């Protein structure tokens with residue numbers, strides 16, 4: 001099997017590490033290319049023991065799997081290079097946020113198997129929540145391979161492509177919402193007199209423990225919350241303020257706004273290069 005990563009940045013790093021560790025492929029089977037940053041490419045090649053390949057045209061190399069791991073804005077510029085590495089049986093896996101499968105297919109004039117995925121930054125730790133969608137040309141083996149590939153960096157679930165903007169808003173941007181909660185908790189604790197390092201340690205462990213409880217107990221978040229909220233107690237006093245301050249409504253608006261922005265960016269990425 002020959003696998004090509006086009007793009008050698010953070011996401012390529014995370015996916016390479018996960019997939020090599022999980023033995024989804026052997027490092028000898030992997031080729032990596034980027035645009036111009038030779039130092040970054042060399043680091044990746046040496047670190048993972050994979051092969052480098054030039055993206056200068058023309059190329060007579062063909063690959064069974066091509067992973068599109070450049071920034072979405074660089075996709076059109078990279079299209080001639082991507083096309084040169086394609087064969088009719090290639091499986092394209094795109095992690096380009098906001099770019100539809102149809103748009104990848106049209107830009108590359110490629111009528112074959114294309115999978116589209118939305119991982120998140122926790123892929124770097126093997127803890128991504130990744131949504132994957134496909135076109136009709138993927139075989140069962142292609143689908144299994146793709147899910148296994150993304151499982152090597154965390155949870156990997158199959159979704160309909162129409163859900164991608166919502167998923168981008170929920171789990172794509174999701175780590176930042178949790179960091180925001182951590183930041184606000186820490187600021188509030190420090191403002192009330194807690195030492196910063198102590199606040200940080202307690203909050204990290206609290207988020208980590210709550211996350212593990214959500215995962216292991218199988219209980220709904222609302223039930224877990226009610227279980228630890230005694231009537232008239234301290235947690236209730238705090239939660240009441242969040243409710244009265246409109247936090248629930250703010251989260252609805254947050255997801256709605258992030259989804260709308262994802263849709264808008266998708267349209268910009270798809271149509272701007274035509275102008």
Ligand SMILES: NC(=O)c1ccc[n+]([C@@H]2O[C@H](COP(=O)([O-])OP(=O)(O)OC[C@H]3O[C@@H](n4cnc5c(N)ncnc54)[C@H](OP(=O)(O)O)[C@@H]3O)[C@@H](O)[C@H]2O)c1
Nearest residue numbers: 007008009010011034035036037070072074078096097121
């Ligand atoms: N990072 C995340 O957590 C995350 C989460 C979800 C989705 N994604 C998606 O993952 C993709 C990559 O993100 P990233 O954070 O890894 O980006 P990044 O660190 O900026 O890396 C981008 C890579 O693409 C290469 N590249 C750019 N133009 C190219 C071209 N024309 N031909 C070949 N290679 C080219 C760059 O090469 P040079 O360095 O030489 O310019 C660089 O190696 C994005 O589409 C993003 O939407 C990322």
